[in-house]
Amino acid sequence: AQSVSQHNHHVILSEAASLELGCNYSYGGTVNLFWYVQYPGQHLQLLLKYFSGDPLVKGIKGFEAEFIKSKFSFNLRKPSVQWSDTAEYFCAVNGLGATNKLIFGTGTLLAVQP
Amino acid sequence: EAGVAQSPRYKIIEKRQSVAFWCNPISGHATLYWYQQILGQGPKLLIQFQNNGVVDDSQLPKDRFSAERLKGVDSTLKIQPAKLEDSAVYLCASSQEEGGEQFFGPGTRLTVL
Numbered sequence: 001a002q003s004v005s006q007h008n009h010h011v012i013l014s015e016a017a018s019l020e021l022g023c024n025y026s027y028g029g030t031v032n033l034f035w036y037v038q039y040p041g042q043h044l045q046l047l048l049k050y051f052s053g054d055p056l057v058k059g060i061k062g063f064e065a066e067f068i069k070s071k072f073s074f075n076l077r078k079p080s081v082q083w084s085d086t087a088e089y090f091c092a093v094n095g096l097g098a099t100n101k102l103i104f105g106t107g108t109l110l111a112v113q114p
Numbered sequence: 115e116a117g118v119a120q121s122p123r124y125k126i127i128e129k130r131q132s133v134a135f136w137c138n139p140i141s142g143h144a145t146l147y148w149y150q151q152i153l154g155q156g157p158k159l160l161i162q163f164q165n166n167g168v169v170d171d172s173q174l175p176k177d178r179f180s181a182e183r184l185k186g187v188d189s190t191l192k193i194q195p196a197k198l199e200d201s202a203v204y205l206c207a208s209s210q211e212e213g214g215e216q217f218f219g220p221g222t223r224l225t226v227l
Contacts, residue, residue, distance in 0.1 A: 104157050
């Protein structure tokens with residue numbers, strides 16, 4: 001069965017610090033990969049996605065993620081966080097050809113201190 | 115472009131009562147999803163529709179949960195009777211095709227007392 005692991009449940013950073021949130025999945029076939037973000041009081045929205053091609057994908061607000069197939073990983077990065085990045089971040093994986101079901105990780109709550 | 119609409123936004127009921135949630139997806143999106151998000155966890159898929167047909171309902175507790183999408187547009191999710199452990203946010207999402215980007219609604223926060 002597919003599963004998604006997010007290693008950090010809570011992360012606290014100061015503004016301008018660099019961010020890396022880990023995401024690993026278990027599925028041996030082709031995958032579509034996503035990072036979703038939920039800002040306080042708002043609904044889930046897409047941050048970035050990987051379907052195929054360049055494994056380094058860029059999303060909104062300066063975020064990027066790198067798909068490393070050999071490590072089954074899709075880590076999220078941002079070189080310099082802002083207070084407005086305070087939110088909960090979810091990694092999600094869709095194992096194509098299996099159930100076509102989007103499996104979410106448990107989420108990482110990021111708090112950025114001004 | 116209008117997003118995914120859900121109502122109500124909040125609902126408080128007592129256990130053993132019934133409740134229904136409504137979702138209107140983005141126009142033209144054939145695939146509609148209902149997720150349950152329990153506090154501290156990621157969303158978990160309950161049911162997926164392709165137009166008005168069910169694609170996956172393997173994680174839907176069918177003894178108490180039901181969902182329909184009669185005309186391939188709006189959808190309702192019902193819980194009858196509710197249990198304490200059903201307290202969660204119920205999210206509706208839609209996508210143009212299976213496996214594609216999903217757009218989420220604001221969710222309905224259900225509290226079962």
